Amino acid sequence: GDGATSEGAFHEAANFAGVLKAPVVLVCQNNGWAISVPRARQTASETIAQKGVAYGVPGLLVDGNDGLAMYREVHAALERARSGGGPTLIEALTYRIGPHTTSDDPTRYRPSDELALWQRERDPLVRLRTYLEREGQWDGARQEALEEEMRERVARIVTAALAEPMPPPEAIFDHIYGTPSPILEAQRRELRAHVQASGHKEKPHA
């Protein structure tokens, strides 16, 4: 994201990619806001794409809400990477319609007309649909059918996820090392004994 380009790791990765001519495509989803910090307060450079210049990495600024443009540019960048042409940095320009988290309140820091503009005129789903309908490739009936299919699919996945059994408490000791250390094995036994003794009655926050 746009915020992450302020972290040192982004600059080190772009530099390495340039020096090593790495077969990599760096895609930055610039949605304008890193929680409350607008893009203009994140970096003084005019675009994020131009940061590629300093690392010898081609930088592209793409309308991230134009699905076809993104497809074309990512496809070309991947081709270049696979054929030895080196890395590409793509800045996909978009907007964060919602809050950063469920506890975030964007009305504290963000103008509502900006949100309205992006919602009203730049929604990528609406734009793609409008284009396809104009081209005679899409219509209301197919849209409804697709939405119904997607609703069912999401509901199926959610139901399946909720039906997953609770992981056992001891799962917290899995995947730490290839071979568990004696200390970890002892701690696993300790937790097992505690859970058995307390009858799974752990109460949060007490």
Added chain:
Amino acid sequence: MPSRTLVEAINDALGVALAEDERVLVLGEDVGRNGGVFRATDGLMERFGAERVVDTPLAEAGIIGTSVGLAEYGMRPVAEIQFLGFTYQACAQLMAQAARARWRSNGRFTCPLVVRAPFGVGVRAPELHSEALEAHYVHTPGLKVVAPATPYDAKGLLLAAIDDPDPVMFLEPLRGYRAGRTEVPEGRYTVPLGAARVAREGRDVTVVAWSYMVTVALAAAEALSGEGIEAEVIDLRTLSPFDADAIIASVQKTGRAVVVHEAARTAGLGAEIVATINERALLSLEAPVARVTGYDVPIPPALLEDYYAPTSARVAEAVRSVIGF
């Protein structure tokens, strides 16, 4: 006297410090217009301006590194890192720069900065949002580490940390931000760094804890009281330098001790406390000192975090085993 939550007490302390001392400034991600992701800096930018309450780019190493420079040249920066786990990004600045400025310059430069960050489990956060890293910073010579448990102490210790001539990691209990209220006096007062507090008196066993684990230890002590076991709960408050005298005095009285922390067990601060008790109070001990801690694993995902962090039930179990030794 107003009654405040811990996060309100932090906000109050920052307001006092900013109003009293022009050298104090607050910087971090979302601390300005948004008032901090936990609202610890709510209203401060409006009161003191964007020059002193500064929204920074998203870069923890940049926030701490900038604070190091500000502190070395006479300012009193108070940096906010949104979650202690995000200080992984800034370890070089904290451990290799802030902690060593005084030593490296033979005392010519000091680095009086404060880094505030919430830590610990309890809010069902995703990975890296619940890390308990106090031992990393206690193990870094030159850093002080403070971890208040109550709103009153949070304000008094934060003002003392800002006054302190050395870099202070100020670790706030994420679960304790809005867990309760205490009376918090208006205006300036300080709670000295390096001094523990007896949170509950008792004759049978000493329970040493800090931050939210004090609340957990007190709940265990209440339950044990019903069984005729009176636990003394020591709230360490400052982890580096920690108040060994207070621990030893209590252990000499009770003859038994349990150390509680949320961080992983191996090489945790609990180990240092047990070693100190062994060195200074071995002949007072009636039983080996027990530890109740997190396990040696990354903080697990939300559904399992209750099994990771010490609970009052686990603390009570350990106390009973120490009593029954």
